[in-house]
Amino acid sequence: xxxxxxxxxxxxxxxxxxxxxxxxxxxxxxxxxxxxxxxxxxxxxxxxxxxxxxxxxxxxxxxxxxxxxxxxxxxxxxxxxxxxxxxxxxxxxxxxxxxxxxxxxxxxxxxxxxxxxxxxxxxx
Numbered sequence: 001x002x003x004x005x006x007x008x009x010x011x012x013x014x015x016x017x018x019x020x021x022x023x024x025x026x027x028x029x030x031x032x033x034x035x036x037x038x039x040x041x042x043x044x045x046x047x048x049x050x051x052x053x054x055x056x057x058x059x060x061x062x063x064x065x066x067x068x069x070x071x072x073x074x075x076x077x078x079x080x081x082x083x084x085x086x087x088x089x090x091x092x093x094x095x096x097x098x099x100x101x102x103x104x105x106x107x108x109x110x111x112x113x114x115x116x117x118x119x120x121x122x123x124x
Contacts, residue, residue, distance in 0.1 A: 009118030022096030
């Protein structure tokens with residue numbers, strides 16, 4: 001059974017940084033691409049960043065390029081999202097997700113496994 005557990009969310013101010021973590025278990029972590037999505041109140045869940053199984057390829061939503069960095073440590077079965085220069089529009093519940101393959105995908109339906117989410121609140 002695949003299990004994804006996010007942590008690291010919290011309340012920060014505009015311009016601050018935050019690092020999210022996603023601990024995975026239940027299958028070979030290094031065999032699957034992973035991603036971060038987010039969902040703000042009243043909005044659709046959207047792709048934020050993705051990383052290939054070996055970490056060699058990353059993709060980002062235009063809204064976070066240059067501010068967020070996705071990474072993974074396959075030895076620790078953990079994925080990270082470093083978020084810098086946070087803006088009010090970054091406030092959302094952030095979800096960790098795992099695909100069924102090696103390559104990075106940006107659409108939600110490509111991810112069969114999801115964590116429970118972690119709240120990020122950004123105040124001005």
